[in-house]
Amino acid sequence: MTSAAGPSPRLLVRDAVAVLASAGVASPEADAVTLLAAVLGVERSRLPLIDVVSDVDRERFTTLLARRAAREPLQHLTGRAYFRHVELAVGPGVFVPRPETELLAGWAIEALRTVSAPAGPDGAGAPVVVDLCTGSGAIARSLADEVPLARIYAVELDPAAHGWAERNLAGTGVDLRQGDMAHAVDELAGTVDVITCNPPYIPWEAWESVAVEARDHDPHLALFSGDDGLDAIRVVEDVAARLLRPGGVVGFEHADAQGESAPAVFVQAGRWTEVRDHADLAGRPRYTTARLR
Template identity: 45%
Template sequence: MDTPPDISLAAARANAAARLAAAGITTPEVDAELLIGHVVDLGRGELAAAMVVGRTLAPRDAELLDDLVSRRAAREPLQHITGTAYFRSLRLAVGPGVFVPRPETELLAQYAIDELRALPEADPIAVDLGTGSGAIALSVASEVPHATVYAVENSVDAFVWARQNADSVGATNATIVFDDLAHALARLDGTVSLVVSNPPYVPDAAVPRDPEVRLHDPAHALYGGPDGLDVVRQVSATALRLLRPGGRVLIEHGELQGEPIRDLLAADGWSSPATFRDLTQRDRITSATR
């Protein structure tokens, strides 16, 4: 039997993008390039250069790409297929059992980083409640090396991913802790400068439309009770216990939840609750002071 000929990277990209577009993927060209890059171990810039010079894809690699494109067309998350999610400057390992970090959460990490950098303390303490993959905590630890960062997770599957990412990132000022959010880190009560959290906040009845989210993100990382705020209430209570006077809490949430979270925090005794918008001008982060 004759060996199939090599296919040009440009043709492979065009074919993959067409298949992904037909499957309803909203970024078919980007996803096609990332899948090809995963197969041939090239970044998107390197892949673009390789296409310009006419590099080809060997039959074995073309077969692998065909399988990966089929998985993505079936709406398996791109990050599960490649095993990688990029968050700020970090390359994180992700897969089944852990929430895939979203680009909008990079804004929450930036707020946390800015808060810590502005503090007068030489060694502030920060806590990430519900760390998932570790994206926020490890970004903060990497970008604010004088801070001590604790990342709390109560899912065994997510904890394993977070520990793997902590080992890979190598931020020695970050500690991953397996514990329930309600009781975590009691030894730090009253000493923490900043608590940050991207908790599950989707109301139980508001099932996400995207198959990548609905079918693949773990339910415990998505749903927050009838109004979506059950875990937010726990974050508020735990943060009040952990923070020193003047310490701050930062919580990511859905675009319609700013006002109810401000009300919740005010009722719990927090000062100056305020909500900030993301780059699309949607309410995204609410903060308050202990």
Template identity: 45%
Template sequence: MTADDATARLRAAGCVFAEDEAALIADAAGGYPARHEALLERRIAGEPLEIVIGWARFAGLRIPTAPGVFVPRRRTELVARLAIACAPDDATVVDLCCGTGAVAAAIAHARTDARIVAADVDPAAVALAASTLAPLGCVATVSDLDEALGHLAGAVDVIASCPPYVPTAQIPLMPREARDHEPALALDGGPDGAAVQRAVLDAAARLLRPGGVAIVETSEDLATLTLAAAADAALSARLERDAELGAVAVVARL
């Protein structure tokens, strides 16, 4: 199959960046025609490109992906960048709701002095994150928020988190790549979208040392609710935005 043929098939399936995707799929196939066709068919069927090729680009890194685990979004690079900037020397950092561990990996590459723990309620996500983070000297653990992190209570310098924040009723309206191929647990933010954000900020109040910072991804629509959740957790909060990434985060200090 030629590159033009693959591009045409992807474009017909609605892939906006069909030429770029065709090149990435060809590279992932490694020159094996049968594998190329299988990967192409998966993408045409609506599977996320990052799952098809086995990695996602995040903060200049290739983060391994796997079926059934939330794909890191570029907008979450804002959370990683803010965490890197906020972390003091020899910081203890927790990537809460870590998914693939992309945020933890980005921080680890930039801050080799930091002690980083990644945590997620989903064992499949933690297994993937653990394999990515182990070479970087980071730990990944299964934890329902801070349930398994009691040993870090009052000792964490920075919490970085991209919790699910899609209102439940809006999940059926999401692109099929997300709604059909990513776990609902990683998307569903409850009736108003902010339920898990509230839980993360409550956990932050228990984990952070005095002066510690929690950085939580949100959206323009939910920003007011996220700020209110920080205030309810007795945290002093502000918004940070990155227009290029279309990203919004709350920076909340204990």
């Protein structure tokens, strides 16, 4: 029902769901609710408590709805993304963190806790972790949040993405570097306990199969990696072998079609043990871990 003062949130969401569904958005109802809550400045759970939406807010919602229907990422429209227990600022120029990557972050957190030791006044004795291809800083921020004693380094090559990481990691104590992951933290060689990386891993030939939101809005530097999608993973193997201490561990994400080819990069190198692939919550191959001999 629409009152003289304006339509109800329920009515706006109902109409928005139809628009988004016809545009091919995968989660039309959740996205419609999230957008309206963002416009009104309330939590999603409080929308039923609002009777009517003003004309000004309705116009703002309609504008955002049209952009989402054009497949602009939801997180770009709201300006924020959620990752494990933290909230991140995101927008054009940075890869939007995915829920699947939370599993890799969780593995790293548990790995760090197994080597955690009371740190001295200068941080001596604290576990050391490096997050390569940090993007928005999602993994590094989660590590800082859940393993505060760790010494955390994060590396990002792209200037725009580095700017977002700088914003998200401010005040966390993370040592953020802008540069090529191959050499950005060379001074740590042989001292690192844990390495994480969500590298680019999509083959160029898979261009057409990539979701519109990612293909048209995520930076291509964060998506594509050579003819077989493994170029960056090969660099991760080489860098991890130099940075890790003997017995240190590395974990990296890959495409679900790379459940055999991604671990094979490490197996064929001959300097790793416990090379294991891990599935995501949908049972799809998602990330590989390995331990340096």
